[in-house]
Amino acid sequence: MIRERERLEGTPERDLALDCVEAGIRAADPERAIGEVVSLEGDRLSVEDASYDLDEYEEVVVLGGGNAGGRMASAIEGVLGERISRGVVVTDAPEETERIEVLPGDHPVPSERGVDSTRRMLELADEAGEETLAVVLISGGGSALMPAPAEGVSLEALQEVTEALLASGAEIGEINAVRKHCSAFKGGGLARRAAPSTVVSLIVSDVIGNDLSTIASGPTAPDATTFADAREILDRYGIDPPEAIAERLERGANGEYEETPDAEDPVFDRVDNHVIADGFSALEAARDLARERGYEPLILSTSVRGEAREAAKTHVAIAEEVRRTGNPIEPPAVVCSGGETTVTIRGEGTGGPNQEFALSAALELRERExxxxxxxxxxxxxxxxDAAGALVDGTTVSDPETARAALAENDAYPCLAERDALIETGATGTNVNDLRVLVVATPEASR
Incomplete structure (x- = not known):
């Protein structure tokens, strides 16, 4: 899974950290998750505690997408096979399928081909009837991969307002509120388009707390926000949106457009949402592997957030405490965390939250064994x-001033590349957000 892994290895701590990362990503594999929670016995399809008699439906249609969309499509074909009548899934990590069209989209920047692919998927949703079972596959990355601008709104307009919201410091819920009201897909839009079919959503979550309305912007989940909310958010942050968006929000607030469906909307009477994998799935696998190797494991949190470089300092402080005092666990130990840290863009460099996290940690770990x-x-x-993140230890930073300058310019990528610290996997076919693994040896082990 990890490319050129040998260049990253070298100590027991580094080797185990890499093993835990690979175990975590494999545990979040949607094919494995679907195999564990979805089964077909005769004519009865079971998903967790729910079951569906396929004899009651004229057709089974598969819809959806996201980073894990290709793997999920392949897996559901493995369960349902020829029971699937047709389907369209949009992803950036395609898989070979026989009955489901796997169409291209782009992530993290939405594209026109993503718009075209999503339009085809929504056309299929529109054809669903009361005797259709719609199996919807949703995973992280779906917001970008499946752009579906509402009538009169262009992709460029959506990109412009999203970039302005990101730069303003708006929270993800506020950004989603605006995007949902400019989309034909988000905020319950797919459930509405697929009605009156029975909808069974299988979801791989990349969201802290598994908020269904946030994962891929909630295509099959109720939306509690309104057009008026979206307009107020733009006003609050002083954003002057493109004319088409301003007009849509104004007309929507005046009742000229239908609101996104809320929890009371009957469109959800025949919708079942199932989260089949999330960040905790990856952390559990890393924890279990650490225990098998004789290390004391600790899952610190699945909800780490905030500025990446600051969160890194806290993680290093915990590792130091473990090593020095045996608190909260005795070394040798493995401390794992998940969630989603962020980066405030100040420079024009290359990198990402996990690379900034790793480089900041490397500065704190300098010359520590x-x-x-x-x-x-x-x-x-x-x-x-093109990197998934990085692996660092006390030897990674040899020139702290250069490392600090890289962080100041948000340019962690070349700094880590020079030290052979980047972890590269390519598209993994899943997305359950960040995975961090701290391996702490006993003081005696490194003497």
Whole structure:
């Protein structure tokens, strides 16, 4: 899984950190997750505790997409086979399928081909009837991969307002509120388009707390926000949106467009959402492997957030405490965390949150022995780079001034590349957000 892994190995701590990363990503594999929670016995399809008699439906249609869309499509074909009538899934990590069209989209920047692919998927949703079972596959990255501008709104307009919101410091929920009201797909839009079919959503979550309305912007989940909310958010941050978006939000607030469906909308009467894998799935696998290797494991949190370089300092402080005092666990130990850190853009460099996390940690670990840290985005793409993240220890930073300058310019990628610290996996076919693994040896082990 990790390319050219041998250049990253070298100490027991580094080797175990890499093993834990690979175990975590494999555990989040949607094919494995679908195999564990979805089964077909005769004519009865079971998903966790729910079951569906396929004899009651004229057709089974597969819809959706995201970073894990290709793997999910392949897996559901493995379960349902010829029971699938047709399907369209949009992803940036395609898989060979027989009955489901796997169409291209782009991530993290949405593209016109993503618009075309999503339009084809929505056309299929529109054809679904009361006797259709729509199996919807949703995973992280879906917001970008499946852009579906509402009538009269261009992709460029959506990109412009999204970039302005990101630069303003708006929270993800606020950004989503605006995007949902400019989309034909987000905020329950897919559930509405597929009605009156029975919808069964299988979801791989990249969202802290598994908020269904946030994962891929909630295509099959109720939306509690309104056109008026979206307009107020833009006003609050002083954003002057493109004319088409301003007009849509104004007319929507005046009742000229239908609101996104909320929890009381009957469109959800026949919708079942199932989260089949999330960040905890990856952390559990890393924890279990560490225990098998004789290390005391600790899952610190699945909800780490905030500025990446600052969160890194806290993680290193915990590792130092473990090594020095045996608190909160005795070394040798492995401390794991998940969630989603962020980066405030100040420079024009290359990198991503996991690379900034790793480089900041490397500065804190400089000349310390017995601690290694791996930090990756489980989809294999950290920020807009071709690296998943990085592996660092006390030897990574030889010139602290250069490392600090790289952080100041948001240019962690070349700094880490020069030290052979980058972890590269390519697109993994899943996305459950960040995975961080700290391996702490006993003081005696590194003497």
């Amino acid at each position: 017995g601690i290694a840290l791996a930090s990756v985005d489980t989809d294999g793409i950290d920020g807009a780079s």
